Amino acid sequence: MVAASILSDFERPGGATFGDLLAEDANRRRFSRRAISAHSHPALVLNADYRPLSYFPLSLWSWQDAVKAVVLERVEVVSEYDAEIHSPSVAMRLPSVISLKEYVRQDRSPAFTRFNLFLRDGFGCVYCGSKEDLTFDHVVPRSKGGRTTWENIVTACAPCNLKKGGRSLRDSGLHLPRKPRQPNVYELQAMGRRFPPNHLHESWVDWLYWDTELEA
Numbered sequence: 731m732v733a734a735s736i737l738s739d740f741e742r743p744g745g746a747t748f749g750d751l752l753a754e755d756a757n758r759r760r761f762s763r764r765a766i767s768a769h770s771h772p773a774l775v776l777n778a779d780y781r782p783l784s785y786f787p788l789s790l791w792s793w794q795d796a797v798k799a800v801v802l803e804r805v806e807v808v809s810e811y812d813a814e815i816h817s818p819s820v821a822m823r824l825p826s827v828i829s830l831k832e833y834v835r836q837d838r839s840p841a842f843t844r845f846n847l848f849l850r851d852g853f854g855c856v857y858c859g860s861k862e863d864l865t866f867d868h869v870v871p872r873s874k875g876g877r878t879t880w881e882n883i884v885t886a887c888a889p890c891n892l893k894k895g896g897r898s899l900r901d902s903g904l905h906l907p908r909k910p911r912q913p914n915v916y917e918l919q920a921m922g923r924r925f926p927p928n929h930l931h932e933s934w935v936d937w938l939y940w941d942t943e944l945e946a
């Protein structure tokens with residue numbers, strides 16, 4: 731709402747008021763040409779270095795938020811959809827890819843969540859590689875003083891978890907391929923891009939994969 735009130739006073743060169751285009755629900759009925767729902771035409775959001783802000787979940791803004799950010803000049807439009815929105819006086823193509831003008835640092839530590847733990851381990855059991863029936867395993871069992879930390883929790887399938895039970899790794903006969911540790915945001919992002927969402931607009935693909943390592 732704050733942005734909308736700023737925008738109602740915002741004049742583009744040429745005198746058309748872009749506030750008309752923006753956002754309050756009552757106004758949306760005036761976007762004539764074709765009905766665009768809040769869930770369609772999302773914009774992929776890139777950081778100022780043209781890497782996606784997030785891969786998993788993919789950083790997407792609704793077209794309303796994307797258009798607001800464009801009008802407020804917080805983002806650059808990198809690519810557009812064919813679809814347009816119309817006010818009585820102005821037409822604007824919806825952005826499909828936008829990049830932030832100010833770089834957002836991503837050096838914070840990732841949250842210790844179920845999701846991030848699964849992501850670190852590639853959504854697979856660290857012991858056998860199974861992708862099904864995933865749960866968590868304390869490498870050093872809680873009964874032996876094992877703590878619930880990045881360094882002691884791994885993704886495991888239910889059968890491996892059951893097999894291991896309250897035993898130590900050595901006694902269980904299971905093999906841990908790498909020592910678990912806290913990932914950084916970039917490592918999680920690198921994992922995330924291996925799990926693309928079901929729907930990718932063609933204009934997003936370059937930005938999602940342009941900096942992946944080339945095969946020699």
Ligand SMILES: [Zn+2]
Pocket residue numbers: 855856857858859860886887888889890891
């Ligand atoms: Zn397993």
